[in-house]
Amino acid sequence: MDEIAADPSHPRYQSLLLRHRLEEAEKKGMLAGSAMIAHGRGEAYDYLLGEQTIPSALHATKEALTALKGASHPVLSLNGNVVALAGKEMLQLAAVLECPVEINIFYRTPERMEALLSHLEAIRSSEGIDVKILGAKPNAKIPGLEGPRANCTKEGILDSDVIMVPLEDGDRCEALVSMGKTVIVIDLNPLSRSAKMGNITIVDELTRVVTNMLELLSQPTHDNGGLAYDNEAVLTDALRHISTKFGTPEV
């Protein structure tokens, strides 16, 4: 880890910490070849958002929690970058929500699955978190997808009614929406296909979202107080924030 990343007061601490987690995950074989590039794209969008949770993102986060808590079969879908960046926090969230997590990766190889599973299982055991980790033995397919990327488990993704898919590919997001599920997307690019496809789209950085969710769940109420939810309005608001950044050039 870079020397400046060891100091939490450094203005780039959080960003450097996330990079460090990805570098460690890469060494363990947890990531796809495109993982670092995808993370860089996210960094650029987060910079444009001001590296903050904007109010509309918090509104979407609350809506997502309401959906997850009201679900019959909620599930949190985890890919390589999600496990690397927020594996522990996702397990903690699943524990509070009393739902399983499922490892579901786009570029599926036995080696990557094994690396991700053992990383998560090590966290689960060292932190004493009681959560079911699905995905090792897929026994179902997501309709409309081809090849190994369609693989999932019946008791997890297939039978879920509400699914949270952070940093998800557009095709898979679309396939899940087509199955009639309530799909919660976490994506920093409000113009991405996943962002536009999702039923509830949180335009925010993953670790901030999970931290916010855990914080909200520890409070007596965390819902939107009956305020109507409009995902298009949430996306438009995120776009407005970004264009404001560019509308006031610092040059």
Next chain:
Amino acid sequence: MDEIAADPSHPRYQSLLLRHRLEEAEKKGMLAGSAMIAHGRGEAYDYLLGEQTIPSALHATKEALTALKGASHPVLSLNGNVVALAGKEMLQLAAVLECPVEINIFYRTPERMEALLSHLEAIRSSEGIDVKILGAKPNAKIPGLEGPRANCTKEGILDSDVIMVPLEDGDRCEALVSMGKTVIVIDLNPLSRSAKMGNITIVDELTRVVTNMLELLSQPTHDNGGLAYDNEAVLTDALRHISTKFGTPEV
């Protein structure tokens, strides 16, 4: 290389080709740990620009060529990502401009320098390009920088009057400007420190810039026809392009 990247008519061909070049360079040890993340940030900004050379960027490109051609000691500074993405084209450009290139990397290790030098030398010899490749034996320092990142050569960067630094770190860009050089920056983020520091900032994707430069140099005239050059106006125009992308949400 991904199957779709083998087909030049594929809409993502250019983007996938660049990723492929980076992946190959990574295998050869040419890149810094942060190289892929930096490329991803560039991808995000290029998406916002519409993956095109906007007119103000072409204006800046012409101004850059005028400066390079009018220089007494021009030099093209190359880092790991630049060599990986456009090593051949940068050598071709240096040949036309009759100037040296200098490998100048932020995270300097003997192994990376060796990997970059041998990659460039292989291109120079297989393509028969007559260009001096500097950087192997630094004999000077850039004032204001510390450690190995200050290293440069006297006959290249130190004595240059016009220097092109694609994808450059903000501190180094600032140090070069402080030396009184005319600094040409290529950067997709118009709000980056390098973009704001440069005397001539081309907000465009590296391989498009070099292709444009080679094309312009093959024409009888390539300058701005006496039009005044205003780098702040160029940056503001790039910002306007990006905010237009966000101002017309596709949601």
